[in-house]
Amino acid sequence: MKKLLIAAGIFALISLTITDQLTGTWETKLSPKGNVTRVVFKSDYTFEGFINKKPFVTGKYTFENDVFSFVDNGCDGKKGVYKIVFFSNSDSIRFESVNDSCEERRNGMIRTVLGRVK
Amino acid sequence: MKKYVCFIVPSIAVVVIHTSFTGSGPSTKAELGKLLFFDPILSKDRTISCASCHKPEFAFADTGVVSLGVGGSKGSRNTPSAMNLSLQRIFFWDGRAKTLEEQALAPIENPVEMNLPVAHAVLRLKQSDDYNNYFKAIFNSEPTASNLAVALAAFERTLETVESPFDQWKFSDDSNAVGDAVKRGFAIFNSKGKCVKCHFGADFTTNEFRNIGLFNSKELNDSGRIVISGQPGDLGKFKVPSLRNIAMTGPYMHNGMFKNLRQVIDFYNEPDKVIPNSLNRDSVLSKPLGLTEKDKTDLEAFLLSLTDRRFSLSEHGY
Numbered sequence: 475m476k477k478l479l480i481a482a483g484i485f486a487l488i489s490l491t492i493t494d495q496l497t498g499t500w501e502t503k504l505s506p507k508g509n510v511t512r513v514v515f516k517s518d519y520t521f522e523g524f525i526n527k528k529p530f531v532t533g534k535y536t537f538e539n540d541v542f543s544f545v546d547n548g549c550d551g552k553k554g555v556y557k558i559v560f561f562s563n564s565d566s567i568r569f570e571s572v573n574d575s576c577e578e579r580r581n582g583m584i585r586t587v588l589g590r591v592k
Numbered sequence: 593m594k595k596y597v598c599f600i601v602p603s604i605a606v607v608v609i610h611t612s613f614t615g616s617g618p619s620t621k622a623e624l625g626k627l628l629f630f631d632p633i634l635s636k637d638r639t640i641s642c643a644s645c646h647k648p649e650f651a652f653a654d655t656g657v658v659s660l661g662v663g664g665s666k667g668s669r670n671t672p673s674a675m676n677l678s679l680q681r682i683f684f685w686d687g688r689a690k691t692l693e694e695q696a697l698a699p700i701e702n703p704v705e706m707n708l709p710v711a712h713a714v715l716r717l718k719q720s721d722d723y724n725n726y727f728k729a730i731f732n733s734e735p736t737a738s739n740l741a742v743a744l745a746a747f748e749r750t751l752e753t754v755e756s757p758f759d760q761w762k763f764s765d766d767s768n769a770v771g772d773a774v775k776r777g778f779a780i781f782n783s784k785g786k787c788v789k790c791h792f793g794a795d796f797t798t799n800e801f802r803n804i805g806l807f808n809s810k811e812l813n814d815s816g817r818i819v820i821s822g823q824p825g826d827l828g829k830f831k832v833p834s835l836r837n838i839a840m841t842g843p844y845m846h847n848g849m850f851k852n853l854r855q856v857i858d859f860y861n862e863p864d865k866v867i868p869n870s871l872n873r874d875s876v877l878s879k880p881l882g883l884t885e886k887d888k889t890d891l892e893a894f895l896l897s898l899t900d901r902r903f904s905l906s907e908h909g910y
Contacts, residue, residue, distance in 0.1 A: 509679070514765075522762055525679065527754040528794035529762035532782075547782040548792045 495564065496537050500588035513588060521546075541572065549576035556583060565590045617726050624726050625747025628740065633720070634713050635706035636662050642699065642744070646674040651837035651903065652751060657848035661705040668704075668814060670848035675751040676836045681799045685830045685846045688820045696744035697737060710737045753836055753900035761897075770897050777894025780887050785860070787891075789876050796835035796898070803828040805863045805873035806845055812867065814847060827872045839899045853895055857888045 502511040512524040515535070521544070523531035533546030543555045554574040558567050566589045574580040618624040628634065629642040645659035646652040652674035659671045669685050677683070683695035699705040700713050717723040717735035724734060731739045758778075760769035781787045792798050801817045807828030809815075817826035830846045844850040850859060859866045862880045863873065883891070 522765075524763055525794040526752070527759065527763050528679075529759060530792075530794035532762070547788050550789070 495560070496542070496558070496567075499591040500567065501591050502586060502588055511586065511588075512591070542569070546579075549579050552576045554579060554583070562589075617722070618730065621730055621743050621746035622750050623747075624730050625743035625745065626750075627726070628744055629747050633716055633723075634700050634708060636708045640706050642674075645671045645699075645705070649840075649903075651675050651753075651840040651900075653841035655842070657843055659705075661702070662707045665704040665707075667702075669846050670843060672833055673837060673841050674748055675753060676795045676834050678749045678752055679794055680797065680834070682801075682831055686817050686820050687801060687831050692745035692748055693738075693741040696741045696748070710740070714740060753902065755901045756836070756898050757901075758894070758897040771893070773890045773893035774897040777890035777892070777897075780883070780891050781894055784887065785881060785883065785891055786876055787860075790832045791835050797832045800832055801826060801829035802832055802874050802876075803830075803870075803872045804845075804860075805867050805870035805877055806830075806847065806849065807871055808867060808869045809871060810869070812847070812870075816846070825872075828870070829872075835895060836898050837900055837903060839896050840903050853892050854888065857883070857891055861888065 496515045497517045499512060499514050501513075502509075504510055509526055512527075514522045514524075515537075516522075519536060520532070520534050522529060523546075531546045531548055533544050535542060535544035537543075537558070540558050540560075541555065542558045543553060545551055545553050552575055554576065555572040556569040556574070557572055559570060560567055566587060568587045569583045571580050571584055574583070618627050629646075632638045632641045632644070634641065640662050643652075645654050645661075647654060654671035657670060658667045660666060672685065677692055681690070683689040683692065684698070689695035689698060697710050700708055701710055714735050714737055717727070717740065727733060727735045727739060730743070733739060754763070757770045757774070760766050761774070781791075790798055790800070790802050803816070805828075806812055807815060815827055817829040817831075818824065820826075838844075838853065842850075842852055844853070844856050850856045860877065860881060861883045863870065863877050864880075
C-alpha cells in the first residue's frame with residue numbers, strides 16, 4: 475500500500491511538472507513596431523492571446539510529449555498542431571509546425587518566440 | 593552696477609519667455625500631431641479640423657450619417673473612428689491608404705472635407721511662427737507634407753484603448769468584470785453569429801474587405817473597394833471596421849444606414865429582409881443566422897462591453 479501511495483505521489487508530481495512546463499504567462503520581446511504578444515496557458519487547458527494587452531485569440535489545447543494541439547476562435551475552427559521547442563532553461567519557447575492548414579496563423583506562429591513571464 | 597542690472601533683467605526675460613514657450617508647446621511628434629488634429633488651420637476656410645468629424649467624445653467618430661465638411665458639404669461615407677488604428681493595415685472604407693501617414697493627409701485635400709491642397713496647408717504652417725518653431729524643435733526642419741503626416745499619424749497612434757470590461761475580463765482574468773449576457777454574447781460572436789469570421793483580432797477586424805450586402809447598384813450604389821483595386825470581385829466590398837468602442841460610434845456601416853446596434857444585428861441575422869436585392873454578398877451571409885431574441889440581446893451586451901472605461905465614465909481627457 476505504501477509503495478502504491480509513493481508511486482501515485484510520483485505520478486502526480488510528474489503530471490504537475492509536465493503541466494507546469496507550459497501553463498503560465500509567456501510574452502514576446504518588444505517588436506520593432508512596438509508590439510508585445512502575450513499568451514496565457516491555463517491549467518484548464520484553455521489559452522488566451524493578447525497583443526499590447528488587447529485580447530485577440532482564445533482557444534483550447536492539449537499538450538503531450540511537447541506536441542501542442544489546439545483550436546481557437548480564428549481560422550474557421552481548424553486545428554493546429556505544433557511541436558513546442560523549449561530552450562534557455564525552458565524559459566523560452568518557439569513553435570515548429572507539424573500540421574496547420576491555416577496559413578496566416580502558421581506564418582505568425584513559426585516566427586514567434588515567447589519567454590516565460592510568470 | 594546699473595549696467596549689470598540692465599543686462600541681467602532682459603536676460604531673465606528672455607529665459608522666462610523661452611521657458612514658457614517651450615513649456616507650453618508640443619515636445620513630441622504626437623503632441624504636435626494632437627495640436628494639428630484639433631486646429632482648423634488645415635481647412636480651406638479655417639472652420640474644420642480633423643476633430644470636427646473625429647469627435648473625441650464619440651471615440652473619434654461622428655454621430656451623423658455623414659459628416660459635414662467646409663461650407664456644409666456632405667461626404668458619402670460615415671466617419672470611422674480614428675481610435676485603435678496602430679495595428680491596422682488598411683485605412684478608409686475602401687482601403688485606399690496603406691499607412692496612417694498616407695491616410696492623414698487625404699482629408700485635408702478632399703473637396704468635401706477640409707478642401708485645402710496639402711501644399712497650401714504646409715505654407716500656412718510655415719507662415720505661423722508657432723508652428724515653424726514647433727516643427728523645427730521636433731523635426732529639425734520647417735513644416736513639410738511629410739512631417740505633417742508623421743505628426744498627425746503619431747497622434748493617432750496614441751489613441752489606443754485597452755480598458756473595456758471585455759479587456760478586463762480577459763487580460764486581468766476577472767470573470768466579474770462582465771455579466772453572463774456578455775459571456776454568452778461572446779460565445780455567439782464566435783459561433784452561431786459568425787461575427788468572428790470577419791471581426792477576428794485585437795481590434796476585432798481581420799483587416800480585409802467584405803461585401804456584406806449593402807450594394808445593389810440602385811439606391812445603394814457605392815461600389816466600394818472595386819474603385820481602388822479594379823478587381824471585379826471587390827464590387828461592393830468595404831473594410832471590416834474595428835468593433836472597439838462600437839457603442840460610441842453609431843450610426844453604422846459605410847453609409848451610416850443603421851442607427852443602432854440592434855438594427856445591425858437584425859440585418860446580419862436576416863440580410864434579405866432588409867436588402868433583398870443585394871449584389872455579390874459574401875457567402876458567410878448567404879443564409880439567415882437564426883439568432884433568437886435572447887441571442888441578439890446577448891450579442892449586443894457583448895458589443896457594449898467593448899466600450900473603454902474612459903467613455904463609460906465620461907473621462908475623455910483629451
